[in-house]
Amino acid sequence: MPLSVRDLTVSRGGAIILQGVNFTLASGDALIVRGRNGIGKTSLLRTICGLQPAWAGEISGCEDRIAFAGHADGVKLTLTVHENLTFWSQIFGCRRTQFALEAFGLENLRNRLAGTLSAGQRKRVALARLLLTERSIWVLDEPTGNLDQDTVKTLLSIIKTHKRGGGSLLVATHDQLEWEAETLQLDAFRPKKTEIFPIFASGAK
Amino acid sequence: MIALLVRDLRLALRTGSGLGLGVAFFLIFVIFVPFSIGSQSDLLRAVAPGLLWLAALLSCLLSLERILSIDWEDGSLELLATAPLPLEAVALIKAFTHWLTTGLPLIACTPIVGVLLNLEPQGFLWLIASLGLGTPALSVIGVFGAALVLGVKRGGLLLSLLVLPLYIPTLIYGAEVARRGSQDLNVMTPLLLLSGISIGVISLLPFASAAVLRANLR
Numbered sequence: 001m002p003l004s005v006r007d008l009t010v011s012r013g014g015a016i017i018l019q020g021v022n023f024t025l026a027s028g029d030a031l032i033v034r035g036r037n038g039i040g041k042t043s044l045l046r047t048i049c050g051l052q053p054a055w056a057g058e059i060s061g062c063e064d065r066i067a068f069a070g071h072a073d074g075v076k077l078t079l080t081v082h083e084n085l086t087f088w089s090q091i092f093g094c095r096r097t098q099f100a101l102e103a104f105g106l107e108n109l110r111n112r113l114a115g116t117l118s119a120g121q122r123k124r125v126a127l128a129r130l131l132l133t134e135r136s137i138w139v140l141d142e143p144t145g146n147l148d149q150d151t152v153k154t155l156l157s158i159i160k161t162h163k164r165g166g167g168s169l170l171v172a173t174h175d176q177l178e179w180e181a182e183t184l185q186l187d188a189f190r191p192k193k194t195e196i197f198p199i200f201a202s203g204a205k
Numbered sequence: 206m207i208a209l210l211v212r213d214l215r216l217a218l219r220t221g222s223g224l225g226l227g228v229a230f231f232l233i234f235v236i237f238v239p240f241s242i243g244s245q246s247d248l249l250r251a252v253a254p255g256l257l258w259l260a261a262l263l264s265c266l267l268s269l270e271r272i273l274s275i276d277w278e279d280g281s282l283e284l285l286a287t288a289p290l291p292l293e294a295v296a297l298i299k300a301f302t303h304w305l306t307t308g309l310p311l312i313a314c315t316p317i318v319g320v321l322l323n324l325e326p327q328g329f330l331w332l333i334a335s336l337g338l339g340t341p342a343l344s345v346i347g348v349f350g351a352a353l354v355l356g357v358k359r360g361g362l363l364l365s366l367l368v369l370p371l372y373i374p375t376l377i378y379g380a381e382v383a384r385r386g387s388q389d390l391n392v393m394t395p396l397l398l399l400s401g402i403s404i405g406v407i408s409l410l411p412f413a414s415a416a417v418l419r420a421n422l423r
Contacts, residue, residue: 049287052423068287072280078219079212090208091288129284 001061002026003137003168005048008057012043016055018189027136030159030169032177035186041172042071044186045139048170067133070141073126077115081106081125084114089132100131103158104151119146127155138162140171152177206294209285213302216275227264227307228314234260235318246323253322254332254383261311261336262343262376266368268307269347270354270361272299273418277355286422296352296414297407300345308340324387331386335399339379342403346371349410352417374402 003025010018017040025031033041046052048059049068075084082097085106089097101107104124114122123146130138138159144152156179159169171177217224238256239249276282285295312333319329350368354360381395 051283051286064289066287068284070280070283072278072283074279074281074284076212076216076279076281078216083212083215087208087212088284088288091285091290093289133288 003061006058009055010043010047011055016191019191021189025168027166028163030181032181032183033172039186045141066137067130067135068139075114075122075125080111082110088129092133094132094134100128104128136167138169144175209298217306224306227268228310231260231264231311249323253324254387255380258380265343269351273351292415292418293411296348296411300348304341304344312336328387332383335379335382338399339375342375342406345406345410349414352414355421
């Protein structure tokens, strides 16, 4: 079942920031969300993940199928890399910790405390978590920040494998990724006039 | 759920401060009482159950803010919200971890500090029983309060103001069980009321905490 977004209105802090967003993401598809800072990329992704309610519109086909990786990486600094990943593998009931470590080249860092890692290495730990969710729709917010060229290539090859396996992908990024995917330019969905509603307005859904 | 419990216990042990803070405050508070109100053993004996309960309550309060705020700041709460684990279970596990790292060590310290306050020998059992029944409720209410102030910078004061009124029934009946126990009176009525409060709070508040977490994650 494809992820389908129809006439979605997205709000942030009581103000409507995107209106009439429509797209469908079938299995094996990828969609890159682009737009200038503050346009609402993160808010759109959070709405699709169910972390914030849609102001209006409909999102279907995402129930328990989405793995989200946002700005904050959720990596615990006082746990080792292996402990961090084992925790998420247990939460998602998946036993592929070793595979995830190897896929992102974290094998030699497995017993290091996450607090002693560089920002890029920590980002790799956060991305390795995606492999442990065994979910088909990956929603990634700026996944290539802090990553070196080699790791970006690794991520792209993992993404290709994910897509070949029937997975799909929704990525918000400013970077030019060396792979072909449809682009959703958010500038087209800006409301003509910014309407600000009180947070507890009766019309809020 | 067990994975979350194990992780949180490991984090509490590694960072240290979360685990030791409550117990250290409890011990300091109780050790200083004889210095401040004098060494009259009758007076100490009379106030011991109430004071120990008050000290336990304030110790629980100290570590509340950290229960959820660390997971909120590093993004893991958001990731847990998109995981298969329901937020109600997350709230319950957080409360259980808080109790294991704060309430349980306090109960373990009680026999020692009871001696310092000249607690009647027959009072120890009831004091421990009342703390055993009451402190889980303090942790569950605390998680609810911590969920309410999630995202508020330095929300400690607000958290105390929200949580302390909710702590009052547990304090009244908990201290009453301990007082009656130490005076060899019938403890059944306050004991049943304390148990009722704890069971009610543990079974209902995680749902409220989860609803508040969902609202605050928006």
